[in-house]
Amino acid sequence: MRTVERKKGGLRTKTFDRNLFILLTVLPGFIFFCLTIILPNILSIALSFFKWKGFTWSFQWVGIQNFQKLFRDQIFYKALYNNIFLAVVNVVLTLVVALFIATILSNRSIKHVGFFRSIFYFPNVMSIVVVSMLWKFMYDPQLGIINAALRGIGLEDLVRVWLGDIHTVKPALAVTQLWGGVGLYILIYLTAIRSVNLSLYEAASIDGAGKIRQFFSVTLPIIGPTIKTALIYNMAHTLNGSFAIVKIMTNGAPNNESTVLTTYMYTKTFGLGDYGYGATIGVFVLAIGFIMYFLIEKLVKSEHYEN
């Protein structure tokens, strides 16, 4: 009798214990996440319909006025263009460079692969602040080694004020971004390429496919899903990452030629205290992220099916 009773009670406590355990382990973290990430995102979208200058806690409903103002704002268009330029250039260059380096690094005749991997990944470990400062120093007209090197090899004509020239400032920032971020993708693609079954290459080589052909018809289709995920991750990273690089290296100069949406938003919000307008720009940053996400999702998927 007693054992049966205990068993019954035990069973009831078992499900209760399990549910309590799930509740107590999941809820605190999940609620914290909703309050500190999901809610602020929703509130930022809501805030874009208000005027609020940050002095008192009274918000003034202005409807779509912030958006109307945004669409008349010349700097916004510049920032939008710069943002898209940097994001697209960075995503494409990263893909090409990372795939290229990873492919030749996966060559079996290469020794010291570990050494190269460590070196190539190192910029990713450094603070974006260090990367930005390092390149700011190198681009510096007087102190920088880039101009000095150009003078040294007799290419005096190419000497520029790299970060002060409207034609070179964006490419200069893109190079910095690439240098600082590409290592991660080299590692990711290298791992993916290494996981491709070697017999597939042997089969392709028997069929008479050269190295380049093998890359396009064996490697690329197989690591396709990895590339897609990497592209999305890189894109999201670029939208956020460009803030520090731009803020530290140029702060938007010259004449907003390097302003991106996040730095513009930062200036408007935390510099000038126009929180409502800042949130409006923020909604756009959010929108770009989603648009690019779905674009990559679509593009890469269709390509994958063709193969």
Place this chain on the structure above:
Amino acid sequence: MRHTGIYKKIFSLAGSVLIKAILCFYALTIIYPIFWSLMMALKPNSQIFSDLWGLPHSLAWDNFARAWAASKIGRNFLNTVYIDVITNVLILTVCIPLSYTLGRYKFKGRRLIKAIIVSGFLFPSMTALITQYLGLMRLGLTDTFTGLIILYLAVSITFSVFMLSNFFAGIPSEFEEAARIEGCGHWRTMLSIGIPMAAPGITTLTVLQVLSVWNEYQIALTVLKSPEKRTIAVGVTNMLSDIQEYTDWGAVFAASVILMSMSFLIYAVFQRQISDNVTMGGIK
């Protein structure tokens, strides 16, 4: 016949030389700038402008002393260590149980909760930062370490839970099942068997998060305003923006070397965890 064989050999030899040359050149574009900034940090200010390429005539260690004391980089360094330690303790306290349950237990709403947390990858941190900052203002936590730590914990959850819950889901659960049959409770099982088995994943996560807090710029710049409260990343950039006034380039280079050295140290010690597992956490 023989000739084509020789040509093929020469061709593949040239190819492999070319490949090695490309790899070495690329490695050089990474190593040289770092080496150069290290040399600049060790040159006296008088030599910095006159001699860009040369090695330091005399080692100017006082560049580091000036950066450390006069520019408050030392203070900022200690602030960052404090913030980094507390943040990571909190990340582990919050994310380990959450990831364990999401990775190990099947229950109603599990997929939804995981989807919501992972959706954090899609939100640019800048958009939320406005209202996060307003929230901190409401709580009186702007310009405090507590406020910064709360936001650091918030932005780290998506990556941490994504990585750890996959890690938990990927390791065999026989030991835990056996322990539960033996009469071990859920908490005991998690603490004494589940978590120790996930130690490699937890170590990797911690290394990556320690680095990312150390390197973080945007949130620290927004939340902390007083010079003596700044993190080192923000402190170093502030020296750069003040450079027009005091032109102490030696100290600026020294400060950026101090900032870099910590990342280097962590990377050197935990290189295996970082580069072997970064692909697992980031993309799978």
